[in-house]
Amino acid sequence: VAGKSRERMLLSAVQLFRRHGYNGTGFREVVAHSGAPRGSIYHHFPGGKAQLGAEAVTFAGESANAMVLRWLESDGVVAGLEKFWASWTRYIESSDFQDGCPVVGVAAESHPEAPELAAAAANAFELWEATFAAALRRAGITKKQEAHDLALLVISSLEGATVMSRAARDTRPLVRAGRHVARIVRERLAATD
């Protein structure tokens, strides 16, 4: 039960960061959102909001990575990328463009007082880049640097287009960027044949 309540707090933090960012999310709001007793958050996160924030970012990064990995492995890098991107786009739309990436929700703000937040976000971005790069290498882009640069293009464009789609309250930036990125990946793979 202790494990459950701790995990519920992490999930609540992720959900609130998606929508309001880290600065816009109060420590107490996380407790209220999770339905946990008020004092229990200090039991689970003695380091306070920064500890909760860093763990929530790590949790979000690893969950997203596991999901992407499944798609890349079952469908290959191009179809996997397209399916993941389409699913992400539907998710953003289904939230009425209120939700975004929780890692960006934390990393788009400066937190010099809590460097563990940026570090957790950097680790999440690196994990995703490594996952895409490994899939690209398996698919034929054998040069490590090239696979990593292409993976970085995918992730940076996804994150930027997500913010743009939320602003426009329209899936088009995400749909167009996704189509373009998939085309580039396809061309690069064709060029290595």
Add this chain to the structure above:
Amino acid sequence: VAGKSRERMLLSAVQLFRRHGYNGTGFREVVAHSGAPRGSIYHHFPGGKAQLGAEAVTFAGESANAMVLRWLESDGVVAGLEKFWASWTRYIESSDFQDGCPVVGVAAESHPEAPELAAAAANAFELWEATFAAALRRAGITKKQEAHDLALLVISSLEGATVMSRAARDTRPLVRAGRHVARIVRERLAATD
């Protein structure tokens, strides 16, 4: 003088949004940062923080656009893009990775109570896309949709890589994404010759 103090408040809001986002920036902090008398902010922005926020985003969007436009016109689309990207990267680094894009600082959060914020951000993104697309079309990418999709790739990747560089406290994501995007633009221009 009234115009000056209004403009100082906008500049202060932009600077605070870069660092803390909209939710992390207090209305009073903007006044304090700008050095204006406390009551005067309601005189200049009777609509409160949301009005100030939307105008600051518009102001930031137009300033960045004017700067990019000068580079694109004086150096052409490839060198202009590279110079702008390098200058932006130096700026982020010189802030010790504390500053980011003020438009993302507002648009990465959800503000259903103040739709003018997302609308201002969407306008800024569209303005930048139109500026890059026009430069690409002048350089030889005559199809409108193709020029716009390439411009969107540039901007989405820039915004995503900015967040990634701040998280990593390292210019590398920005430098690598910029080099990659410039390469893609160069290849597309070569293919239209």
